[in-house]
Amino acid sequence: MTAEQYTSTVTVTVNGDEETHEVPDRKLLVHFLREDAGCTGVHQGCVVGKCGACTVVVDGTPMKSCMMYSAQANGKEIMTARGLGPKAEEEGVALEDDGDMLHPIQKGFKENHGLQCGYCTPGFVLSTYGLLSENDSPSEADIDAAVSGNICRCTGYNSIVDSIEWAAEELKAIRADTGAADD
Amino acid sequence: MTDDARSEDTCSDTARTDGGAAAVKAVEAEEQPAREKNVGQPLKRKEDNRLTTGRGRYIEDLEPVPNLHYIAVLRSPLAHANIESIDASAALELPGVKAVVTGQDVAARVKPFPAAVQNPSNAYYPIAVDKVRYYGEPVAVVVADDRYRAHDALEHIRVSYDRLDPILDPEEAVEDDAPQVHEGGNVANHRVLEYGDVEAEFDAADHIVEERFEYPRTAYPPLETYGVIADYDDGQDTLDIWANFQGPFSLHAVTTAVLPLPENRITLRVPSDQGGGFGVKCSLYPYMVLLSAVSMEAGVPVKWVESRQEHLLASSMHANRVQYLEGAVDDDGNIRAIRFRQYDDYGGYVRPPEPGATYRPIANWQGPYTMNALGAELFAVRTNKCPTGPNRGYGCHLHYFALEGLVDRMAETIDMDPAELRLRNFIEDDAFPFESLTGGLYDSGQYEKAMRMGLEAIDYENLTTESDDEDTLVGIGMAAVVDPQASNMGYLDVALPKEMRKNTKSGALEAITVIVGPDATVKVDLTDSPQGQGHETTVSQIVADELGVPFDAVKVNTGIDTSADSWAISSGTYSSRFGTIGHAAVAKAAGKVRDQILTIGAHLLGVSVDRVELRDEAVVSDEGDAVSLRRIAGTTYWDPQQLPEGVEPKLAALSVMGMNQATAVTDDDKVNSSMTYAFGAHFAVVEVNKRTGVVNIRDYVTVHDPGTVVNPLIVRGQIEGGTFHGYASTFYEFHEYDETGTLQTDSLMDYAMPTIKERLKMRHEHVETPSPFTEIGSKGTGEAGTQATVPALSNAVRNALIQADVDLDTLPITPDRVWELLHPSETDD
Ligand code: FES
């Protein structure tokens, strides 16, 4: 038997939908999400855990999906950038923008030109989601710490910091206005 | 309000006989505040809803044909060796493995790539044929039904090598006894050029200032690596290639020239989104050819997505350079002339568009300064390193690192403030268009104004290098650069002396199509594959203004399909050309459509065309009558009998825009190598910690003049991103080879891409001097930041270090290097 012959049935919930696939045990979560679950918004830039392009939220925590086997995600709930808008709607914080329901984090990146090619962006917005879930008023140092595992080659990062600060403010303001889900 | 376009029946024939008069309604002009112009507004990008939600479409997302197989590439573990044998039999036994393709197989199917150099003993194929010339060079390709299985098989291929000594230093490589990378010598190209009487100027000068500069191997690797899909269809005898290529441009011709099919049987498609490019993705074409040959050989469509390690070790880097630069300057600060001798290291093969790094800046070698003469001796050298290609700033950042370093040294020699020396020698505002010594035609600029703006922003007058902390050295640095945009295809002809030039080239074209459909919606087809520059947004801004429609009403299609799009040989997004020629071509195509709309609208209104204007989606006469754009479009396509005689029933135009300034090289080696020339000046204040060697940047100011700004947000993003790259290669990123030619920086663990924690904070100022040469006056901005950052930062650090009697003439400025410079006795053996 070679390593590739061991397979498992993996079931994960991705953005609310259940995905069950029989995959080789050695298949990385990033490849499972892209190839089996059809989530092409999960990008890969290094596949060694250094760039953060593949970041997804696993049971509430941002994780690099190239650093996990898909079998390790069995039974877990995963959110990709695609799921962030619906999540915001569920929480009552979504912002309508040109026909799309965006999470304030996504809107923050748009408002502050926090992206150019957009390849790093799904990873950045999800790392930011992790940060803002724990800390609604992050300092610059908090922001640096939360997204220093994500590499952006295009922007030079200053506009990303602005984007995250904008999103934090906006989220706080919306929650204050609507009394929306504060934990 | 104008007539309600949406309620009109576009098929209606009510206007058949009266020239459209029945459709006309009065317009109350006072109620119609002219819609604000879109050009110049910081509009939020159209791309961003898609990209922030993960709905971009990148090469890796595509599976355009069934039965896709995956490839894995076996790469050379040696920098220089003869290949004695390759045994793939064990690999072929493995499950799922369809084929193993070697260099011999590929060479039997494709020709070697053409070369633009004098010494063409080059034979560059996309895979090693019988000799490996750099670490990481492809040696064999596995084709399997799954990417994991393809990788598994690599371990089962046995290659036997006969190891040869590598040559890695470009100055040593030109010596006669150096190991030979190719037969016929390591010098691929050598030229001596002279503009003006260099000797006389140097003889007459009060001072001659000399310095040797060394610029290491750098690259700006994008976050998304290369990807290629190739499908050879033997039934049709056609080849379809999908790739995240920055072309098509002239490298498409290079690609198709070596394949065994005529160009009309080869289609290249580039997806609408790309995860960064920075010039690096221009060098993807060898892999397009490799996968094409593999698809032919294996009989299946094949897909490859490059790993990060493969990208770092064997995709493309910028040529490293050793430059000896001399400046002739008088006591009063007048720069008389410069001359230089340089060795550009192109690695194992000088592949097109190289030796572009040597020649691309030719028109702006003198930078923003007036001088009387300029001389250059240029060597393009082959060594056992990864082949090179364009990287943001292509050739210019290296040149300005040296030129601006020399200007600082000239200022020291004559004891003049470096800002003062620069201001004294700048080309003056009324000298534009200015012809440089080497044939450049600088279109416009206000160099002094921009410089003074920066000096003021950084508070230059009150800055001091005095430090209140004895562990800290403070340095102040600046750099001023002329930044070229949109290459003239003909600049590379300078690489050959005039006797050897067979067919010269010229031109810088862009093809854009604007179409107004029967429902009056506007579609723009680009033959560009943006890598984050926001083409959809800036194009919408320009077209909305030209056609008087809302920004949101314009749909811009990016990406390339050479079988469907009208494209020109130099189309594409590279060489900072979209902001120049791209924008100009968009304006021109939209202008043609606007004329068609006005002609038809005037006819429907029954007035002459000089009595109408286009505004708010309607053609309006000077009497206030109006016919909606929707009506005009509907009539054009559904009821063409209504059109004026001789007018074609279409609201569409293709503009293949050229620029007359892109002429061929002259017999005396002059060429206007780019179409527009922007200006940038950067200013830095740094602190060097003597105990740790760490450099901290206290303040950083940029000033740029990119001509007319179409979208300030996007321009600023380009400046920030470019500045960030220059900063990264000044302090962090470089490719390090050990003495065996093994790359030491082949992962993101060793290749130090700065993260958010290392970001450079900066402030920006802008000057807008529209280009008289382009349709809307805009120039490009993609590389401007990079070119000015490297010299501004290195000059600032040097300004700090000379206080400790330490000089600096090479990059990157890492803490350990600075520490070693400051503590020579402690690092001596
Ligand atoms: S792809 Fe996972 S961290 Fe880079």
Ligand code: FES
């Ligand atoms: S926007 Fe291109 S990598 Fe971040």
